[in-house]
Amino acid sequence: MRAAAGHGITISDAPYSDIGSASRYARRPRGDYAQLIQDLESGRFGARVLVLWEGSRGSRRSLEWYTLIELCREAGVRIFITSHDRVYNPANWRDRKALRDDASASEASSDETSARVSRDMSDIARKGHPHGQAPIGLRAVHDTRTGKLVTWEEDPKYAPLIRELFDMVRRGVSIRGATMQMNADGWRNRSGNPFTDQHVRSLLKKPAYAGFRSHHGTMYPATWEPIVDTETFWAVQSRLSGTRKGARPGRAGHPFTMTLRCGVCVGPLSSFNPTRPTPDGPRYRCHRKGCVRVAQAPVDEFVTELIVGYLSRADVYEDLSRRWSGASGELSDVRGQLAERRANLAELEGAEPATLAEARVIARSIETNESEISDLEKLERELSTPPDLLALIEPGGDVRGRWEATPLEVKRRVARLLLVPGVLGEVRIRKAAHRLEPATDRLVIRRD
Ligand SMILES: [Zn+2]
Structure with a gap:
């Protein structure tokens, strides 16, 4: 610290080395900067002068830099910037202004560098060129001459x-x-x-x-x-x-909730856990009006048998693949649209509006894009159910084993697809004729 010596300053403690990574875009933890702020706040800093290599090293985020200046002012600590070869006294307003101006200038240049780097990166990405190490299963091809x-x-x-x-x-x-x-x-x-x-x-x-x-x-x-x-x-x-979303394959869960129907009002049944434990555990209840209640376990068992039995039939695979043969074309269509909207969104989010009016237009477009994306994602989930289902029942497979290993979310979608009048039939639960009527006797299956 030759420069420091020239000003008659003695550096008493280990220098705070990592201050330079305080850029907004730096991904490393800014260890020493946080430490420095903490020491200044708690009075543990101890020295009379803070030595920095250059102003922008204090922090490239103006707000943090201003905080640092204020803390030095309160602690009576002067700031010596070696590249300026100058000691600043934060108690002096002229010095404070000089320090602030220096920070804004370096923040602007940091923004610029980051924008340039990410522009280069997205250009490379747009052309489809690889980046980083190839994942296992792929390998790099190098130019034999240039390497x-x-x-x-x-x-x-x-x-x-x-x-x-x-x-x-x-x-x-x-x-x-x-x-x-x-x-x-x-x-x-x-x-x-x-x-x-x-x-x-x-x-x-x-x-x-x-x-x-x-x-x-x-x-x-x-x-x-x-x-x-x-x-x-x-x-x-x-x-x-x-x-x-926390749904483990094979976990029982509630695969038929909102798919089974109330025999009285035809609304969906939802599952609920009674506050007091009952001998037959969780129940289904009419979601809208509470017209019917039924023990869940025997109903689930029955409906699972119904689905597995149906899907195990040899003719069903062919029947279903014919029925949904159009779906996969529509699905790739939807996925193409999704990719396009997502690209749009990424571009909008990276845009730098010049005026307030422009900023408003961009904000609105982002909103529209986001809502279109969420609609398309919903459609994609629906359209991908038939392929999921067909994979489940590919001929020669163990349908029951696969059904049990299927994620809850997929089971739900498959159930919604099958338990309709046109396919397996809609399953309704009618009101119990008497208190002890078995749950499975109350199932009514409605087909076309
Ligand atoms: Zn009801």
Whole structure:
């Protein structure tokens, strides 16, 4: 600290080294900056002068910088900025102004750098070029002459494993089950260790496998060939989003809630847990008016038998695939629209309005886009149910086992699709004829 010595300042304590990472865009924790603020606030700072390499190192966020200036002022600490070769006294308003102006200038330049970097990044993404390390199953292709990364390609060693993984999960195998299977088959990750559930879950979410380059949630067609087909990739995504909300595959839950109907008013039945424990546990109750109540367990058992029995029939698979053959075309259509809206949204969110009027227009467009996206997402969930269902009952499979392993969310959607007059029939619960009438005697199935 030669500069400090020239001003007759002695630095008594270890310097606060990490102050430079205080930029708004820095992702590292700003350890020493927080420490410095804390020390100034608590009076533990101890020294008379705070030495900084340059003003912008104090903090690139103006607000934090102003806080720092105020704290130094209160503590009677002067600020020596080595690159300015100057001591500032925050108690002096001219010095305070100089320090503030310096911070605003450096904040502007930090904004600029960040905007430039992210522009470059999204350009690369838009062209579908790879970024970072290739996920397991893909590998980097380098230019033999320059050594530069050209694209990614299928890694023949691991790609079959990835395909098998997606197939397993699409068939309804849980992530836990798939991981155990992979490890049992002797597969190891690139560091030679067994796969973990977490790693496997993250692999299943990589758009790279379906030939997409993703950037801030927007997907662009990639320069490399997919190793998993788009249909499978999306079926797996819908399965993953179904299990994410706390619904574990195989957990009983309430798969038929809001699908079964009241025999009196034809409104939906919802499940509820009686406040006092009853011998037959949770019940269904008419959601609108409470016309009927019934023990849930025997009803669920009966309806499950009904669904599994139906889905196990040889003719049903063919019948259902014919019925929904159009759905997959419509589904990819919806997904295309979704990708476009999401790209729009990302662009709008990154826009820098010049005037207040422009800002208002952008805000409105963002709102419209968001509501369109949520509608499309709902449609996507509905349209992806038939493919989910067909995967569940592929001929030759164990329908009951698969049904039990199916995430609650998918069970609900499948039940809603099947328990209608045109397919399996609508299930209604009529009022009990007497207090002890068995629940299953009260089921009425209405078909066309
Ligand atoms: Zn009712």
